[in-house]
Amino acid sequence: MTSTAVTWSRRTDSSAVSANSLGPVGDAGTDTFDEEVERFFAALPAVLDAAGPSGLARARAWRRALFDAGLAGFGIPEEYGGRSDPADGARRLQRLARGRVPAEESTFGIGLNMAVPTMLQYGSAELCRRFVPPALRGDEVWCQLYSEPGAGSDLPSLTTRAVLDGDEWVVNGQKVWTSGAHHSDLGILLARTGDAPGKAGISMMVMPMHQPGVDVRPLRQMTGHAEFNEVFFTDARVPRDWVVGEVNDGWRAATQLLAHERSSLGAGSDDGERKAAGSAALPVHFLLSLAARTGATDDPHIRQELARAHTGEMIMTWLSKRRGIHPSIGKLWRTKQARHAASVAAAMHPAMIAFEADDDTEFWQYHVLNAPRMSLGGGTDEIQKNTIGERALGLPREPGQA
Ligand SMILES: Cc1cc2nc3c(=O)[nH]c(=O)nc-3n(C[C@H](O)[C@H](O)[C@H](O)COP(=O)(O)OP(=O)(O)OC[C@H]3O[C@@H](n4cnc5c(N)ncnc54)[C@H](O)[C@@H]3O)c2cc1C
Numbered sequence: 001m002t003s004t005a006v007t008w009s010r011r012t013d014s015s016a017v018s019a020n021s022l023g024p025v026g027d028a029g030t031d032t033f034d035e036e037v038e039r040f041f042a043a044l045p046a047v048l049d050a051a052g053p054s055g056l057a058r059a060r061a062w063r064r065a066l067f068d069a070g071l072a073g074f075g076i077p078e079e080y081g082g083r084s085d086p087a088d089g090a091r092r093l094q095r096l097a098r099g100r101v102p103a104e105e106s107t108f109g110i111g112l113n114m115a116v117p118t119m120l121q122y123g124s125a126e127l128c129r130r131f132v133p134p135a136l137r138g139d140e141v142w143c144q145l146y147s148e149p150g151a152g153s154d155l156p157s158l159t160t161r162a163v164l165d166g167d168e169w170v171v172n173g174q175k176v177w178t179s180g181a182h183h184s185d186l187g188i189l190l191a192r193t194g195d196a197p198g199k200a201g202i203s204m205m206v207m208p209m210h211q212p213g214v215d216v217r218p219l220r221q222m223t224g225h226a227e228f229n230e231v232f233f234t235d236a237r238v239p240r241d242w243v244v245g246e247v248n249d250g251w252r253a254a255t256q257l258l259a260h261e262r263s264s265l266g267a268g269s270d271d272g273e274r275k276a277a278g279s280a281a282l283p284v285h286f287l288l289s290l291a292a293r294t295g296a297t298d299d300p301h302i303r304q305e306l307a308r309a310h311t312g313e314m315i316m317t318w319l320s321k322r323r324g325i326h327p328s329i330g331k332l333w334r335t336k337q338a339r340h341a342a343s344v345a346a347a348m349h350p351a352m353i354a355f356e357a358d359d360d361t362e363f364w365q366y367h368v369l370n371a372p373r374m375s376l377g378g379g380t381d382e383i384q385k386n387t388i389g390e391r392a393l394g395l396p397r398e399p400g401q402a
Contacts, residue, residue: 033086037096040069048102056141056183059104063138072136076120081133110180111135111142113264114257115188122204122245122253131186131206143184144261145175145207145231146254152177153383155190156198156251160233162191162205169193169205169238171213174230179377181216181229184209188257189238194248204250204257206242213237223369258379262327265334265378281338282345282367284313290364296348305344312337326392328384335374335381342371 044065051061066072067081074090076082083089116135119128134140151158160173171191181187187207194201207214213236218226245253287309296302316337319330346368349361375381389395 033089033092034096036069037071037093040065040071041097041100044100044102055104056107058102059107059141060138062102062104063108063136067137073132076116076132076136077128080120080128081136107141107180107183108135108138109264110144110188111140111186114144114260115142115186117260118188118204118253118257119244121256124241127206127242127244140185141180141183143178143181143187143209144257145178145181145187145189147177148174149176153380155254156202158190158192158202160189160191162189162193162203162238164193164240167240169240169243171207171233171236171238174232176228176230177219177377178216178229178231179227181209181231182218182226187231188244190250190254193250196248199251201248202250202254203247204244204253205238206244207233207236207238211236221369221373223366225366259327261378262331262384265331265374281313281316281334282341284310284341287341287344287348290345290348294348302344302348305340305347309337309341309344312340326388328379328387329392331378332381332384332388338371338374342368 044062047061047065048058051057063072070083071089071093073080073082074093075084078084086092112135116132119131123131131140135142145160146155146158148158148160158173160171160175162169162171164170169191171189173191175181175189178187185208187209189205189207190202191205192201193203209216213234215232215234217230217232219228219230220226221228244250284306287306291297291302291306312333316330316334319325319333345364349364379387386398390397
């Protein structure tokens, strides 16, 4: 999964307003839903400015304001902090929010797009009451504790172990590539609880990250940022009831979470702010502005590549609108688009690869150096192709797979 500190736009409004001052949508009585959403977004810049420069503080302020306005959880039961009215609220909000969602929303990607939907499907009502509202409100940030040094694509070979000790699970082992663990409050953990090898005997549970038994060590990437971590567990504790689904039967929930991850990674969006966050393809309109600035619009090769990038972006958008296609297809296309868009940017602006960049160059440099990671996070390109072959096309399973 992904997160980043780099944003494209700079904030300008500095007036101080608290998140609560936005008030719940619907307060004004006669206002329509759309008007209330408009009012929410009109007040949002001041809320973000009041949060200060820290990305995490801005992320939390955004989410808190959205929740307080009653806009945070369409389709989620009201008892867990969600909302069902209006019935088409999610779609209307998405349309109105286009281009206005702060890049910091990506801080909550794992919690909102992966942990919460899996919790709603497999978790007890008690767990949903405990974990869903704070996730919607941005009070608790989640990370995904799946991959290990010896278990990436071959996830069922994971060896982190949880042993029951009275009312707690005691966890020992190591995870790696854990995006955002350094600012996470909770982790969705896969650990071995049974003696059977492979998929049997794995449980999914919620790991509280702030405790002495959890050691988070950042990994620095070639971008210069440290967005991933190694996470070491030494007698880390998890409450006995914080198991999502049944003990020793966590694999079904685990694969469902991966499907949610692929869907969210594959979902196209024309929200320029979010694409600017570095975890998605560079938008073509950014490439066009770079071409205009560098004079590359006269270069026939670049013109051709810009046209290809435009076509790829359109396909990405159309794929995201299709219902019922396998999530790996969108994920694979989006990755391809991100790599291509980054290579076009690099061709127009070769100096960006050198470090000691100014603010603007750093933006491009970050995206170019960051794009290859999309071929790995959420499952590699090869694994997506295997999955499409087996699950969408019905081809025989690869040898050696149960
Ligand atoms: C940006 C990013 C974010 C990540 N975030 C998280 C996170 O938050 N939490 C988390 O748990 N993990 C995270 N990961 C880890 C990610 O899920 C793994 O890197 C990925 O599953 C691949 O595992 P691996 O790195 O061990 O590579 P390996 O599985 O060792 O694969 C090595 C190579 O072999 C190929 N390969 C392996 N098996 C097969 C096969 N059966 N058929 C064909 N080719 C195969 C792969 O495609 C790859 O090219 C993240 C990774 C990245 C890059």
